[in-house]
Amino acid sequence: xxxxxxxxxxxxxxxxxxxxxxxxxxxxxxxxxxxxxxxxxxxxxxxxxxxxxxxxxxxxxxxxxxxxxxxxxxxxxxxxxxxxxxxxxxxxxxxxxxxxxxxxxxxxxxxxxxxxxxxxxxxxxxxxxxxxxxxxxxxxxxxxxxxxxxxxxxxxxxxxxxxxxxxxxxxxxxxxxxxxxxxxxxxxxxxxxxxxxxxxxxxxxxxxxxxxxxxxxxxxxxxxxxxxxxxxxxxxxxxxxxxxxxxxxxxxxxxxxxxxxxxxxxxxxxxxxxxxxxxxxxxxxxxxxxxxxxxxxxxxxxxxxxxxxxxxxxxxxxxxxxxxxxxxxxxxxxxxxxxxxxxxxxxxxxxxxxxxxxxxxxxxxxxxxxxxxxxxxxxxxxxxxxxxxxxxxxxxxxxxxxxx
Amino acid sequence: xxxxxxxxxxxxxxxxxxxxxxxxxxxxxxxxxxxxxxxxxxxxxxxxxxxxxxxxxxxxxxxxxxxxxxxxxxxxxxxxxxxxxxxxxxxxxxxxxxxxxxxxxxxxxxxxxxxxxxxxxxxxxxxxxxxxxxxxxxxxxxxxxxxxxxxxxxxxxxxxxxxxxxxxxxxxxxxxxxxxxxxxxxxxxxxxxxxxxxxxxxxxxxxxxxxxxxxxxxxxxxxxxxxxxxxxxxxxxxxxxxxxxxxxxxxxxxxxxxxxxxxxxxxxxxxxxxxxxxxxxxxxxxxxxxxxxxxxxxxxxxxxxxxxxxxxxxxxxxxxxxxxxxxxxxxxxxxxxxxxxxxxxxxxxxxxxxxxxxxxxxxxxxxxxxxxxxxxxxxxxxxxxxxxxxxxxxxxxxxxxxxx
Numbered sequence: 001x002x003x004x005x006x007x008x009x010x011x012x013x014x015x016x017x018x019x020x021x022x023x024x025x026x027x028x029x030x031x032x033x034x035x036x037x038x039x040x041x042x043x044x045x046x047x048x049x050x051x052x053x054x055x056x057x058x059x060x061x062x063x064x065x066x067x068x069x070x071x072x073x074x075x076x077x078x079x080x081x082x083x084x085x086x087x088x089x090x091x092x093x094x095x096x097x098x099x100x101x102x103x104x105x106x107x108x109x110x111x112x113x114x115x116x117x118x119x120x121x122x123x124x125x126x127x128x129x130x131x132x133x134x135x136x137x138x139x140x141x142x143x144x145x146x147x148x149x150x151x152x153x154x155x156x157x158x159x160x161x162x163x164x165x166x167x168x169x170x171x172x173x174x175x176x177x178x179x180x181x182x183x184x185x186x187x188x189x190x191x192x193x194x195x196x197x198x199x200x201x202x203x204x205x206x207x208x209x210x211x212x213x214x215x216x217x218x219x220x221x222x223x224x225x226x227x228x229x230x231x232x233x234x235x236x237x238x239x240x241x242x243x244x245x246x247x248x249x250x251x252x253x254x255x256x257x258x259x260x261x262x263x264x265x266x267x268x269x270x271x272x273x274x275x276x277x278x279x280x281x282x283x284x285x286x287x288x289x290x291x292x293x294x295x296x297x298x299x300x301x302x303x304x305x306x307x308x309x310x311x312x313x314x315x316x317x318x319x320x321x322x323x324x325x326x327x328x329x330x331x332x333x334x335x336x337x338x339x340x341x342x343x344x345x346x347x348x349x350x351x352x353x354x355x356x357x358x359x360x361x362x363x364x365x366x367x368x369x370x371x372x373x374x375x376x377x378x379x380x381x382x383x384x385x386x387x388x389x390x391x392x393x394x395x396x397x398x399x400x401x402x403x404x
Numbered sequence: 405x406x407x408x409x410x411x412x413x414x415x416x417x418x419x420x421x422x423x424x425x426x427x428x429x430x431x432x433x434x435x436x437x438x439x440x441x442x443x444x445x446x447x448x449x450x451x452x453x454x455x456x457x458x459x460x461x462x463x464x465x466x467x468x469x470x471x472x473x474x475x476x477x478x479x480x481x482x483x484x485x486x487x488x489x490x491x492x493x494x495x496x497x498x499x500x501x502x503x504x505x506x507x508x509x510x511x512x513x514x515x516x517x518x519x520x521x522x523x524x525x526x527x528x529x530x531x532x533x534x535x536x537x538x539x540x541x542x543x544x545x546x547x548x549x550x551x552x553x554x555x556x557x558x559x560x561x562x563x564x565x566x567x568x569x570x571x572x573x574x575x576x577x578x579x580x581x582x583x584x585x586x587x588x589x590x591x592x593x594x595x596x597x598x599x600x601x602x603x604x605x606x607x608x609x610x611x612x613x614x615x616x617x618x619x620x621x622x623x624x625x626x627x628x629x630x631x632x633x634x635x636x637x638x639x640x641x642x643x644x645x646x647x648x649x650x651x652x653x654x655x656x657x658x659x660x661x662x663x664x665x666x667x668x669x670x671x672x673x674x675x676x677x678x679x680x681x682x683x684x685x686x687x688x689x690x691x692x693x694x695x696x697x698x699x700x701x702x703x704x705x706x707x708x709x710x711x712x713x714x715x716x717x718x719x720x721x722x723x724x725x726x727x728x729x730x731x732x733x734x735x736x737x738x739x740x741x742x743x744x745x746x747x748x749x750x751x752x753x754x755x756x757x758x759x760x761x762x763x764x765x766x767x768x769x770x771x772x773x774x775x776x777x778x779x780x781x782x783x784x785x786x787x788x789x790x791x792x793x794x795x796x797x798x799x800x801x802x803x804x805x806x807x808x
Contacts, residue, residue, distance in 0.1 A: 003662060064653055
């Protein structure tokens with residue numbers, strides 16, 4: 001007997017993430033992967049995390065193992081307020097909610113603000129899980145074009161100017177974006193805040209990568225800038241995470257927003273997971289208090305910068321004029337296209353045959369159609385694998401040329 | 405400037421949980437609380453949990469701290485399959501999803517199956533966070549009456565028989581229910597499974613308390629029984645948790661369901677928190693492999709049984725014929741009503757004045773109106789506090805009598 005479940009429309013034909021579809025190849029030890037968005041496990045400070053967690057469990061076992069406040073452990077919220085101050089953003093505890101990864105923060109915004117048919121604007125290309133969350137909520141997603149300096153704010157202004165719709169959210173990863181690696185210019189940042197304030201639209205700054213800046217300081221976050229733009233602050237929501245700096249498996253993120261928005265997010269969290277594990281929250285608080293994060297991020301920056309350089313150099317060497325990409329100034333991703341390849345998805349089977357992985361561009365757009373660009377992550381592969389991975393990519397492109 | 409956010413209808417006037425509203429009184433060290441649904445921290449096996457987590461972090465740091473599979477760590481899924489087999493339920497790994505607490509499993513079902521206006525049937529009174537999740541989703545919640553033997557399945561049959569609506573879910577806590585402490589009789593269990601199969605409705609068995617059985621074995625779960633009822637298995641979803649046996653702060657729950665449902669829940673989890681912290685999953689796997697859970701549950705049963713007996717005895721002594729309740733055979737809750745009290749919420753301010761807390765019944769019903777019954781938890785208070793807490797409750801009732 002087959003059951004006919006009354007699934008909601010978005011889940012009748014479940015569409016997985018394009019990256020997940022590549023997971024099955026990762027178990028192949030011969031594979032070199034530029035696909036995943038995973039940070040390098042080689043740098044995890046397991047000793048520091050282990051010591052901090054053992055200490056808080058010894059000193060405060062009941063607090064670690066009992067249910068905790070939905071808003072997050074007060075001590076962690078205070079520590080994150082201090083961390084944000086160090087990034088130039090003045091925040092109070094009441095404006096900050098601890099989330100189980102920054103993705104959960106976006107999920108709460110969607111629950112609080114998006115109904116089936118609601119219009120949401122996202123820079124394109126964009127993070128695929130954001131598109132998936134919006135699809136699940138039944139949103140009507142419209143893409144705002146972007147270039148190597150991030151979202152095209154003139155295009156956004158034109159979309160907002162007609163006034164026909166008031167979007168529920170505008171979503172951007174302004175610093176070292178996923179998938180493009182692009183960083184929004186300071187002028188565009190101010191313009192974007194002005195647009196959010198003028199049109200009274202919630203602007204979501206997703207900032208998991210901002211701390212990983214290779215070439216000097218990154219521009220101030222939208223959050224750090226928003227007090228310069230009259231009326232912008234109530235409309236800005238900032239999502240942050242320790243996944244890309246400390247460890248993703250801890251699932252510690254946070255949302256900074258107006259207290260009215262935080263209040264709704266807390267209700268969404270009550271029905272979702274009640275609280276982020278208090279033990280992990282207290283361990284992270286202890287870790288931050290010991291001042292270990294800064295050195296950890298320094299190590300990551302050096303490691304990823306070197307790998308970015310190796311990847312870029314190898315790509316130029318292998319493909320010369322044929323490849324187009326902008327060198328990312330931080331983060332984990334490089335967004336490239338090859339002359340003569342109109343659909344990067346067609347390159348993928350050849351790459352898999354050559355034992356190298358990347359993510360074709362199509363999954364980063366609301367409309368799934370052929371895209372020439374593809375995403376290469378320099379975070380996961382070992383430094384000494386990168387040149388070989390690019391050589392394989394070159395052979396894959398030759399195979400595609402021969403097939404075409 | 406006040407921002408006018410376009411919140412979804414359910415969050416325009418955010419309604420908190422009735423239990424959360426009592427939180428502010430818990431910081432008063434003089435207060436005796438029968439209110440929270442928290443297990444007793446006195447019994448947490450912090451040493452065992454700490455040792456297991458230190459070991460897996462030492463042996464497999466990258467696996468602990470990296471992103472993990474959305475479905476859950478394979479080793480934990482296998483361990484939970486074995487745990488379910490010990491509870492008489494045959495389950496495969498593909499039918500089991502690890503969740504961040506069992507509440508998250510219910511949230512995923514709501515996302516997969518409930519749209520604004522969808523009808524959902526819940527036994528009443530029921531767990532308040534379930535009502536909150538359904539309210540947030542815009543469901544039309546209809547209560548199925550219950551008595552001391554659990555859900556009134558005849559009433560359910562009548563509601564389903566008219567065929568006017570096909571509910572998206574039927575929700576029950578059949579064993580040591582929250583808030584009533586009631587346990588569904590074996591005959592009603594089979595009848596309930598037959599109704600779900602005949603009417604092709606997803607039946608949710610929320611089972612966080614089943615392991616805490618004081619007076620011999622609890623009846624088999626709906627999951628353990630469902631293969632006896634032709635056609636029932638595809639319609640049954642079982643939600644379970646280690647929150648009430650190991651520790652709530654670990655946020656480890658799981659869902660057992662047909663693979664088609666699990667597939668949708670995995671997509672909901674991808675957009676929600678991506679994965680439950682792998683480190684905690686592996687620590688729990690290690691803890692279970694060491695065989696420590698069984699002894700832990702034995703200790704809890706002895707502790708809670710004694711406290712249940714103290715509470716019941718004190719209530720009979722204090723109120724005699726005036727109080728009505730059924731002795732719960734397990735779990736954490738006792739559901740009582742006092743003759744002459746038509747609205748337990750009116751008793752609460754007097755109780756707070758006397759420094760004792762309970763939860764008035766109204767928050768456990770879809771329709772918030774005056775209810776005579778109230779919930780007393782015997783899990784949180786220390787054994788030696790219980791008699792004093794009841795004496796305070798008696799004084800509170802006397803105050804209410806005098807005021808009325």
